[in-house]
Amino acid sequence: MSGRLRRLPRRSRRKEAGADDAMSLIAHLRELRNRVGLALIGIVIATVVAFIFYDEILAFLKAPYCRLDLDVRGALSVDQDGNCTLLILDVLSNLTLRLKVALIAGMVLSAPWWLYQLWAFITPGLKRNEKRYALSFVGMSTLLFAAGGALAYVTLANGLRLLFGLSGEGVTPVLGATEYLGFVIQLLLAFGIAFEVPLLGVMLNIVGILSYDVLRKSRRWLLFLTFVLAAFITPTTDPFTMLALAIPMTLLFEGAIQFARINDKRRARRDAAEGWHDIDDDEASPLDAQPSTLDDAPSSLDDERATQRPERHDAKT
Numbered sequence: 227m228s229g230r231l232r233r234l235p236r237r238s239r240r241k242e243a244g245a246d247d248a249m250s251l252i253a254h255l256r257e258l259r260n261r262v263g264l265a266l267i268g269i270v271i272a273t274v275v276a277f278i279f280y281d282e283i284l285a286f287l288k289a290p291y292c293r294l295d296l297d298v299r300g301a302l303s304v305d306q307d308g309n310c311t312l313l314i315l316d317v318l319s320n321l322t323l324r325l326k327v328a329l330i331a332g333m334v335l336s337a338p339w340w341l342y343q344l345w346a347f348i349t350p351g352l353k354r355n356e357k358r359y360a361l362s363f364v365g366m367s368t369l370l371f372a373a374g375g376a377l378a379y380v381t382l383a384n385g386l387r388l389l390f391g392l393s394g395e396g397v398t399p400v401l402g403a404t405e406y407l408g409f410v411i412q413l414l415l416a417f418g419i420a421f422e423v424p425l426l427g428v429m430l431n432i433v434g435i436l437s438y439d440v441l442r443k444s445r446r447w448l449l450f451l452t453f454v455l456a457a458f459i460t461p462t463t464d465p466f467t468m469l470a471l472a473i474p475m476t477l478l479f480e481g482a483i484q485f486a487r488i489n490d491k492r493r494a495r496r497d498a499a500e501g502w503h504d505i506d507d508d509e510a511s512p513l514d515a516q517p518s519t520l521d522d523a524p525s526s527l528d529d530e531r532a533t534q535r536p537e538r539h540d541a542k543t
Contacts, residue, residue: 261347265340272339273332280324283331287410288312290382291401298390299399312403319404330411337368363429367422370478374421375414381470382413388466416459417471423455424478431486434493438486448479 276283291299292310304310314320341364390399430436441448456472 258347261343265336265343268336268339268343269332271332272336273328276331276335277324277328280328283327284407287327287407290379290410291386291406293383294387294390298387299401312401312406315402315404319402323404323407327407327411341368359429359432363425366425370421370425371418374417374419374474377470377474378413378417381467382410385413385467385470413460413467420455420459420471420475421478424475424482427479427482428485431482431489436486438483438490441483441486445483449476452476452479 288310291312296304299310314323345361345364427436427441431438431441452475453468453472456468456475460467460471
């Protein structure tokens with residue numbers, strides 16, 4: 227009996243496999259908890275820093291409004307010392323405004339840190355090419371969001387001038403700090419998120435979900451929906467801000483379409499070189515019927531069978 231293969235009972239094997247799977251799941255959940263905790267710590271630290279430098283951030287956000295002429299923004303926008311100022315219309319607005327600006331600025335400033343934590347969590351489950359695509363996606367999304375926010379900041383003064391000019395004569399704008407900063411933050415986020423939409427089309431094409439032919443046939447609808455989206459997500463109603471968002475988005479969508487064209491051609495050449503180009507989607511892939519070679523060393527199961535053969539021969543005799 228010493229040469230026979232010792233096997234665990236079926237229940238024991240299932241129990242051990244379930245324990246291993248449970249430990250694996252617990253390990254993943256523990257890793258997720260640690261990554262989320264580190265991301266939150268980074269956001270809190272950046273929020274505290276932004277809370278301390280609130281005056282500098284407020285001056286940065288207030289600069290487009292203060293660049294307007296005095297006859298446009300009204301005499302109430304100037305304090306006793308002649309400096310540009312915003313009005314506070316209730317008691318608690320000072321605290322809530324400072325906390326809101328510090329939190330949003332902290333999330334923006336700490337974006338590289340919590341994006342890195344997200345990247346570190348999903349990296350072990352990706353292949354080498356998927357890691358490269360994911361890293362490119364994170365980098366490009368950060369750059370596009372920053373570009374959208376910068377464009378919104380540059381065009382903010384002209385948009386305000388146009389909106390204030392629509393009030394007519396005899397009407398003086400009284401702009402509160404809460405309303406103005408909420409408007410600026412919404413505009414920056416709207417431009418930044420809108421610049422991410424064409425990148426989503428690029429990623430769908432890379433994974434093979436969205437082809438160049440679909441994008442090419444949908445070019446007119448994409449152009450129309452781009453202007454509709456620009457008019458919908460911008461907090462202003464002026465055509466200047468809408469065009470400032472729609473035109474760059476149209477160029478980004480066209481760039482995504484051209485990227486899909488080049489990527490589909492490269493994929494088609496690779497499939498043709500590998501011999502998969504002429505195979506129909508519903509056709510089963512060819513299998514290699516040639517048996518694989520076994521190792522020279524006999525397995526423990528072969529040893530058991532070898533020891534059992536003489537016993538069976540003796541029983542027949």
